[in-house]
Amino acid sequence: MTDTSTLSETGTPSKGASHLSRYFYKSPLSRGYGLLSPTLLLMTLGIVVPVCILLVMSFWTRQGFGFDTTFTTANYVKAFDQPIYMALMKRSLYVSAWATISTVLLAYPMAYYVAFHVHKNKMMWIVLMTLPFWTSYLLRVFAWKVVLGYEGVINSFLMGMGVIDAPLEFLLYSPTAVIVTLTHAWAAFAILPMYVSLEKIDKSLLEAATDLGDGPIWRFIRITLPLSMPGIISASFLIFIPTTGDYITPALLGGPDGMMIGNLIQLQFGAVNNWPMGASLSIILMLFIASIGLVFLFLTKLARERIS
């Protein structure tokens, strides 16, 4: 060990190091963006460019089997003038809002339970709670069709028991069926952000609140709930936004009364074959989502500021 004259192999800088690698060594930022560039490229080509084309197309009109590419706002005018479009938009927002509220209300106690009362196998609980979310959305909705159907699980079960004589028709093909299914489908996803923000709460704060005279209910209202607000807001955001554009659930379970804006967009690209109209409706949906997203961002900021 005392022989310090022995140079380690690492002692000599490689003469072969190219200019490029030297540049990358000197500039960490270029290395960082270099690693990120494939992802950014894919996201740009897969999201930004298509949405731009969609925006352009929304100002075109259909002409036979092709497009009239003269710039016009006709589609937008039509979307706001004819009641059917805005009615479906309103119904989409209404259905998502109820689905969001019921999901958050039902999932919050679950997140609370795992965050505060599960001490062993916490990970197991989290995996169990979120597992269904990762599996086929289509199949989960299909499962609800089986449950709620005219001759489905509930109706045939109730009839078999003699509780009802004829199938309950409101179960299937109604906005309620859509709300129930959406709630169930997104519950697993809603738990995660709420669990994370509940888990982050310093337990000594709760002990302090108790020490200062709060019982369990006041402690919850004054400490736990406000501190977990960011989680509640982001859970609402993560459910509300994607569900407004959903079309599988209304298509399978909504019936004519449960149709949503997503179905209409899909129709424009399918049976109706009016792509420019579909593009306009997509853009309108995006604008709605963006404005609601901004409200959520603002609320999150407000909640965060109150906490820290």
Added chain:
Amino acid sequence: MRNDVSYIKRPNRPLQVYAIIFLIVLYTPVLFLPLFSFNDSIYVRFPLKGFTIQWYFELWERAQVWNSLMNSIKVGICVSIASTGLGIFAAKALTNYRLPGRPSIIGFIMLPLVVPGIIFGVALLVLLSQMGVPLSLYTVAIGHMIVCLPFSIATLLPRFEGFDRSIEEASADLGENAWWTFWRVTFPVVYPGVVASLLLSFTISFDEFIMAFFLSGTEPTLPMYIWGQLRFPQEFPSILALSSIILFVSFLLVFIGQWINRDDAYGK
């Protein structure tokens, strides 16, 4: 029993009951699919008629099922490898370098998590048709990449953030270049995340319907095949059988992924 947990952590019986009911309700609707897939009746209703596995045999003999299964597997494997690969690069870039604009970059990448799939689906469809690209499994794979990449990055990012950055510096200090440092230090430490990302993105792609709906050409993926069959009530039992298999495999893959990637994977 009285003093073994602190006041705050004392068990809450009603909440516990609620939690168990919640889990049961979460899983019950899905469990009706396998239940009825073994029912000896083409009607999906109570009372159950009798046990049969004929619907599974029927599936076995359908060429269309095998075709769409292979299509889904092909797309799933390509997408999971590509999105995990890109995800590793991105997660490394986002954790190792103090990049200006990091929050907006993450926000941008995570967009497909919140924006309804139908918007990106139709947008891609419009772009591809304007470019004259014919719809095929390749276009489905592109759509799935956009859906899966945010999940891959969201899975990998905590892994990359979770370990002490100085162990990579230590490796460089001990004479390893970036390539060897990645394989000798970074990869072994983040590999649970990589496995989870592979399994998760495969499952998501395998189950994905919306992008496939807009972007597939003449070769359907498995969910597209199921969607097509839903119109025919007489096909219900075999679709139930197929769904049961898909659900079982999905649950298994995701469970394995999540379990490997659990927080205490490296006995802390």
Added chain:
Amino acid sequence: MTMTNKDAFISIQNVDKYFGKFQAIDKISMDIGHGEFFSLLGSSGCGKTTLLRMLAGFETPTNGEIYIDGQPMSEVPPHYRPVNMVFQSYAIFPHLNVRDNIAYGLRKQRLSKMKKYEMVDEMLDLIKLPEYGDRKAHELSGGQRQRIALARALILKPKVLLLDEPLGALDKQLREQMQLELRALQRTVGITFVFVTHDQEEALTLSDRIAVMSGGTVLQTDTPTGLYEMPQNREVAAFIGTMNFFEAMVDRVEGDTLVLDAKGLGKVSTTKGQRTTTKGDRFELAIRPEKLKISDTKPTTGACVEGTLENAAYLGERSHYYVRVDGQDTPVAVSAQNQKRVISSDQNAHSVWLTWDDDALVLLNDA
């Protein structure tokens, strides 16, 4: 480029480092000799860790150049540098056992398995952890991790070992033991150690020389005794140990002796040294608490000043006294060894006398 100093093994020349607009290092130049135990001492944010990381290659200087063994380093990435580092967190690879951690850097040397095994065993003996080769990283205590981090770096026979606050995470007793071992280890291997710490006692105990840093600059580089006994400016004097400061004005110059009028001390004399100074120049005068003597009666010889004992703290082997003197806002601190048994410490304010030797006074440069 200027040639490096011939004796200097590491030569840091006019190095600046900016992080965006923030300047972490401000024109630092210093030389570190071969086989020296050199410490960078300063509070957090003073730039000491940045300087160390520039030696290791994890940061590149914005301006200036660092030479190690005569070679300019700014184009050389960390994995080609003849230096190795012990990280603050130790950076033990969590997925490898102790043996594989220590052998990590040997890959490029293409040694036989046996040879590697022997080298690792040799290192395990050196760090006094034989039999620990098969332990997992998470089964190790803080002290053990620290030793393994040392072994992992030393097995590569670096020209310089860089240590980033390696003892910071250990408890007091273990830290003192590791200080002794570290010093002994450095003598054994004989290579240059560059050691970063915020603990002045640790720096004094271990180092051949210390550079005291603040705000990205070096305030003073000196031996431990030099820094403690002859600090050049107020910041160094205050950072290392406790110090009493007095404002002073030159009264007259008598050959090599300088007579000053010090606020709170009266007329004092000290050696002039290299300074050129005239009557009326202002200086700051400093004296260590333990170099003041305290007594109840007026001493018969030497310079002295009368004051009021405001506060006394009994610390067992020694006592600290705080004495208010005229013309000083803060009480003067005095530290005296309790050579006789203390029956009861007198807490009441009463008159005391302070005396000192002339050569205990330090004249600071930045008045």
